[in-house]
Amino acid sequence: MITGTPKPIDEVLEMLEPYDNIILAGCHGCVTVCRVGGEKEVQVLASTLRLAREASGKKIEIREVSLERQCDPEYVEQMRPYVEDYQAVLSIACGAGIQFLAEKITTTPLLPGINTGFLGVTERQGEWTERCQGCGDCVLHLTGGICPVTRCAKSLFHGPCGGSVRGICEVDKEIKCGWQLIIDRLVALDQMENYGKLKPYKGWNSARDGGPRRIIREDMI
Amino acid sequence: MKSGSNLEKVLAAGHLSVTAECGPPRGANPDIVRKKAAFVKGHVDACNVTDNQTAVVRMSSLAGCMLIKEEGIEPLIQMVVRDRNRIALQSDLLGAAAMGVRNLLCLSGDHQKFGDDPQAKNVFDIDSMQLIHMTKMMRDEGVFPSGDKLDGAPKFFIGCAVNPFADPFEIRVPRLKLKMEAGADFVQTQCIYNMTKFKEYMELALKEGLPEKIKILAGVTPLKSAGMAKFMRRMVAGMDIPDEVVKRIADEPKEKQAAKGIEMAIEQIQELKEIEGVSGIHVMAIEWEEKLEEIIGGAGLLPRPVVE
Amino acid sequence: MLPCTGRIDEALLLKAFENGADGVMVVGCLEGDCHYISGNIRARARVKRVYAILEQIKIGPNRIRMYNLSAGEGSKFAAYANEFVDQIVELGPSPINLARGGGVQAAKEEETT
Numbered sequence: 001m002i003t004g005t006p007k008p009i010d011e012v013l014e015m016l017e018p019y020d021n022i023i024l025a026g027c028h029g030c031v032t033v034c035r036v037g038g039e040k041e042v043q044v045l046a047s048t049l050r051l052a053r054e055a056s057g058k059k060i061e062i063r064e065v066s067l068e069r070q071c072d073p074e075y076v077e078q079m080r081p082y083v084e085d086y087q088a089v090l091s092i093a094c095g096a097g098i099q100f101l102a103e104k105i106t107t108t109p110l111l112p113g114i115n116t117g118f119l120g121v122t123e124r125q126g127e128w129t130e131r132c133q134g135c136g137d138c139v140l141h142l143t144g145g146i147c148p149v150t151r152c153a154k155s156l157f158h159g160p161c162g163g164s165v166r167g168i169c170e171v172d173k174e175i176k177c178g179w180q181l182i183i184d185r186l187v188a189l190d191q192m193e194n195y196g197k198l199k200p201y202k203g204w205n206s207a208r209d210g211g212p213r214r215i216i217r218e219d220m221i
Numbered sequence: 222m223k224s225g226s227n228l229e230k231v232l233a234a235g236h237l238s239v240t241a242e243c244g245p246p247r248g249a250n251p252d253i254v255r256k257k258a259a260f261v262k263g264h265v266d267a268c269n270v271t272d273n274q275t276a277v278v279r280m281s282s283l284a285g286c287m288l289i290k291e292e293g294i295e296p297l298i299q300m301v302v303r304d305r306n307r308i309a310l311q312s313d314l315l316g317a318a319a320m321g322v323r324n325l326l327c328l329s330g331d332h333q334k335f336g337d338d339p340q341a342k343n344v345f346d347i348d349s350m351q352l353i354h355m356t357k358m359m360r361d362e363g364v365f366p367s368g369d370k371l372d373g374a375p376k377f378f379i380g381c382a383v384n385p386f387a388d389p390f391e392i393r394v395p396r397l398k399l400k401m402e403a404g405a406d407f408v409q410t411q412c413i414y415n416m417t418k419f420k421e422y423m424e425l426a427l428k429e430g431l432p433e434k435i436k437i438l439a440g441v442t443p444l445k446s447a448g449m450a451k452f453m454r455r456m457v458a459g460m461d462i463p464d465e466v467v468k469r470i471a472d473e474p475k476e477k478q479a480a481k482g483i484e485m486a487i488e489q490i491q492e493l494k495e496i497e498g499v500s501g502i503h504v505m506a507i508e509w510e511e512k513l514e515e516i517i518g519g520a521g522l523l524p525r526p527v528v529e
Numbered sequence: 530m531l532p533c534t535g536r537i538d539e540a541l542l543l544k545a546f547e548n549g550a551d552g553v554m555v556v557g558c559l560e561g562d563c564h565y566i567s568g569n570i571r572a573r574a575r576v577k578r579v580y581a582i583l584e585q586i587k588i589g590p591n592r593i594r595m596y597n598l599s600a601g602e603g604s605k606f607a608a609y610a611n612e613f614v615d616q617i618v619e620l621g622p623s624p625i626n627l628a629r630g631g632g633v634q635a636a637k638e639e640e641t642t
Contacts (some may be wrong), residue, residue: 005567009585011365042542044582052586055624151333153304154343158350158399160392161329162384162411163458169456171332183392196395198403201307201347201366 001028002094003117003128004037006045006190013052015111019087024049024113025079025101026066027093034128035116038091041068045092045113060101076104083108102219136213137204142194144185149202151178157199223360223406224378226323228293230528232407232436239522240297240409240438241513242269242358245280251288254280258292262432264517265294265329267324269409270297272353276336283313285510286322291338297380298322301330306346311365314356318375325377325424326409327352352402353381353399357404361500378450379404384411385422394425401435408435409503412442415461423498432498439493442505443486443516446478447471483516490520533554534558534595535568542579542608546588549626555595569597588623590615595634 024046031037046062063086068077070093074124079101083089088109091098096114102110110211118158131148133220149155152172160178163170167180186192204210222229231238241261245255261268270285279374286296298317300310317325329349333341340488347355356364356379363374369457381400385393413419419439428434444450447470454462466485486504502522506512517523534557545553555576557569576595584590594616596609633640 008583043540044538044543047547048539048582049544051543051588051625054628055586055588057628070620153334154329154345154348156329156345156346157349158396160387160389162387163332163381164388165458167389171334177388183389192395194635195392196399198350198399201351201355204346217258 001033001118001122002096003030003034003120004094004114005117006036006092006114008040009048009052010039012045012049012111013129016053016088017091018051019063020059021063021086022111023063023065023079023086023089025070025089025091025093026064027068027091027097028066029069029071029093029097031097033095034122035126037094041092042066067093070094071100072074073104074079076101079105111174113129135202135204137203139199142199143182144189144191144194146178146182146185148178148182151176151181151201153178157202222374225265225322225393225524227323229378229406231526232264232500234526234528235482235525236528237499237522238266238436238438239264239517239525240267240269240501240503241265241510242271242439242503242505242510243285243510244271244274244284244355245282247277247279249280254285254288254290255497257510258289258294259400260513261290262294264513264523264525265504266501267295267297268474269299269326271332272301272328273304273336274299274301275331276303276333276341277363278337278339283317283320283322283499287320295324297309297326299326299328300352301328302345302347302352303333303343303351304319305332306344307366307418310347310352310355310516314377315358315371315373318377319373323376323378324380325356325469326382327356327405328379330380349381350400353379353400353405359491366459378406380407380409381405382411383408384459385413385419386411386415386461392423394429394431397426397431397435398429401431405435407438407500409438410440412440412505413489413493415463415464416489418461420492420496423496427498432500436500437498438501438503439496439499440503441486441489441493441516442506443508443509443512444470444482444511446482447495448476483512483519486516490516490522494520533565533568534572535565536565539579539582542575543582543594545562545584546592546623546625547598549624551620551626552592552613554613555593556606556609557595558595559597559599567579573642577617583635588625591620592623592632639640 024042026037026039026042042064046064046066050060051061069075083105088111090111092113093102098110115210118130119132119134123129129152135149149158152159153169154161160177164177165182167177169175169177178211186195243257268289271281272282286298290296299382311370327349333339333343356397359371360374360377361411363371371387383397443475450462450470453460470478470481490502493502534555542553557572557574560569563569573595574594580590580593583592593614598606
């Protein structure tokens with residue numbers, strides 16, 4: 001899922017300074033699952049903002065909505081009938097959702113209420129970790145199902161580097177060395193022959209470096 | 222000859238090579254490099270010039286190479302893939318070769334987290350293994366990775382680094398083999414203090430027949446003090462300094478620790494010389510270049526051979 | 530009606546402040562004695578989060594507190610309630626009520642007039 005963290009409340013309040021009626025829009029997708037932008041978070045943030053603003057003597061009216069997904073046009077359209085009645089939309093969906101709203105709703109300013117994180121997994125309640133950078137050219141079959149681009153701090157294709165100590169990456173003692181994980185898995189799978197091969201230079205053009213990406217599936221259009 | 226560098230010639234002639242390293246300064250003052258060069262000159266076959274080591278910004282490696290070359294020392298350019306994509310790397314390889322640099326060391330580079338710009342974007346477009354491969358292709362086939370022909374191939378004696386002590390130990394030799402296959406002509410090791418483990422590593426390397434195909438230059442760093450030993454052990458990832466080494470220097474009174482460190486470095490070199498498969502010694506006297514003559518001479522490695 | 534403090538969430542607690550409460554006292558069963566296993570533990574975590582929110586927006590974190598009691602401890606309940614009310618009276622009206630010109634202070638003034 002796409003993960004994220006709430007923006008500090010002071011930063012949100014500063015963004016909202018010019019406005020006295022807004023829409024606060026959540027999303028039922030990824031951000032609901034990682035507890036940063038779902039219906040519950042809309043309620044809590046709306047209350048928090050109303051309280052803070054009223055206490056400072058400048059009340060704000062907030063319409064609380066949660067769309068099924070902010071990254072799909074049909075759900076975004078649901079906001080259109082009333083969006084003009086408000087001065088701004090504060091969205092706590094991921095960066096994709098916020099931008100999609102901004103793109104479709106051109107007359108109202110869109111404000112981000114969260115910092116979008118990464119494509120990750122839930123380790124346990126309250127802890128998420130990164131797994132995929134969406135580089136567009138998956139090599140997991142060669143690396144024991146562990147991604148060198150994401151799990152190695154240097155995205156090495158022939159790791160580990162000298163900074164791997166007892167399975168821990170030198171960058172942070174909380175981060176496991178991706179290459180130690182890969183090697184352990186290759187050994188367990190009896191696939192170490194994959195380690196001994198020189199891998200071709202990665203084509204980063206299928207990653208972000210090729211410019212904003214697009215997927216077209218002719219069979220589905 | 223692949224490159225015709227002095228280092229390559231010395232090794233080809235069967236001599237035990239000696240290399241050292243110079244860290245360029247944190248500023249534009251060329252005299253600092255010249256001063257270090259004066260300590261190095263005549264005592265080595267080639268001298269490494271580091272490339273923003275530990276991700277701390279310094280004068281560029283190529284500029285440092287040119288400065289020591291002017292002083293009559295054969296440069297060995299270090300190149301990390303942390304800061305440059307393949308376009309910049311190719312361009313710098315051509316530039317360095319054009320300026321007469323004949324030795325190259327391909328490295329990943331320490332993560333930028335450890336430097337003075339931890340917020341910098343890192344590159345790691347290709348990794349050090351692929352940089353070795355790319356340089357070999359440019360040198361031997363005379364083409365860019367794109368397949369286009371080069372107008373003048375960069376003639377480098379291609380090196381890489383290994384840490385024989387880093388985890389996981391069991392892939393350290395396969396990794397050296399991979400670097401050899403990618404095109405490395407020589408390897409400089411991380412500083413060796415744990416002789417037992419290094420000998421074990423060399424035995425495995427010999428079993429694979431590696432020393433015949435890749436020149437292994439054993440790394441030595443003289444300890445200035447017990448404090449330095451403890452600091453390195455704690456702070457440098459993959460640094461293996463056995464307790465008895467630390468104890469030996471720590472048992473000396475403070476003012477005699479430096480002399481002890483040099484004595485120990487000389488002993489280490491003597492021991493490394495005897496290990497089968499070791500082709501050279503790489504002395505990394507970190508900010509202690511003035512002791513190079515004492516160390517290298519003390520180990521009986523002076524004067525350096527002249528090979529035509 | 531709340532069947533259990535486990536049903537309380539952050540939004541509900543904040544709503545109480547929006548509705549004019551100067552303080553919110555959450556009273557749950559003794560820890561380890563929850564009929565729904567961990568309802569009161571969850572409530573404690575949520576109260577803690579609201580405590581942090583109130584601190585951030587300068588409403589004052591001490592306006593919310595969780596107590597644990599068994600159903601048989603009537604006098605203890607009374608003592609806790611009195612203690613919490615004293616704490617809130619000491620703090621005075623919440624900034625929200627001040628902004629609205631009401632709350633504890635207004636109520637007190639009403640009493641005296």
